[in-house]
Amino acid sequence: MGSRSGWSAAAGLAIAGVQLMISDAALAQSVQGMEDHNRALVAKGFEAWANGTGSPYDLLAEDASWTITGNSMASRTYPTKEAFMSEVIRPFNSRMQSRLIPSVRKLYAEGNTVIAFFDAQGTARDGKPYANTYAWILEMKDSKIVRATAFFDSIAFDDFWKRVPEKPAP
Template identity: 65%
Template sequence: MTNWISHVGRFAIALAAVAMTAKAAAQTSDVDANRATIARAMDAWAAGTGGPYDLLADDAVWTISGNSLASKTYPSKEAFMSEVIRPFNARMKEPLIPSVHSLYVDGDTVVAHFDAAGTARDGRPYVNSYAWILTLKDGRIVRAFAFFDAHAFDDLWTRVTPASKMVQRKAS
């Protein structure tokens, strides 16, 4: 009887080890997929063919941390796009181009550290450094926290009047 219990115990331990290995492999796969998803979006943004905002779920919550004029929590993709991204882009003569320093991944969370630069409608450069903490679910961004230089952002926001037609345009 003791021998049978010993075999059952070893079998249970082996089964648990296999399950843990399978779970670790699945988590590694998710981590790799999340990193690749954000990397592709940042590359598309740099190339002018797309970007990370394309990945936002309709109910994504985006928080701009700190004390900039745009700092608050936006409860949906549309709120964030209409209150921040479209008005920001309407202040730009040339689009913002990101330069990624690094992407850090932990499970469903990707931290993107990057600089971005473009030319404002008044001909002056806009340059800023960013850190975004992005939570993904099924390849979509569902939660974001953004950190950046509020002084650079606020200077652009107050100095440059947005082109009105761009602010009103809906995102596709």
């Protein structure tokens, strides 16, 4: 009897272990699926930006916060999509003669975070080129960017921001 109950306990543990492995595999597959989905969304946003048909900013949730790190003239946290767009992106674009075009070096995804490492260049309204290298850490939720942290060359940015005045809105 003792060996039979020992066998039952061992079988029960083995079954529990198999169930745990299956559960872990399903969770890993689910996380991989989320990472692939988020990476694909961001890649599509960059492709639209490069083609002039949209941008990764289209993925921003209305209450998304965007932090520009460092000491540039734009460095701070913007608490909403509209604050970021109205205080940085629209003024930036108004300083451009030809639009900024990104070239993605690499997109990384882990969990709900996508990291975009890319270069972007265009021509400022004063005819001089603007080029910079960026790293964006994008936290995703429900297929939207809810928090972003951006790194770039603040010297190149500040030179452009000071040198080229914002074009008045029509």
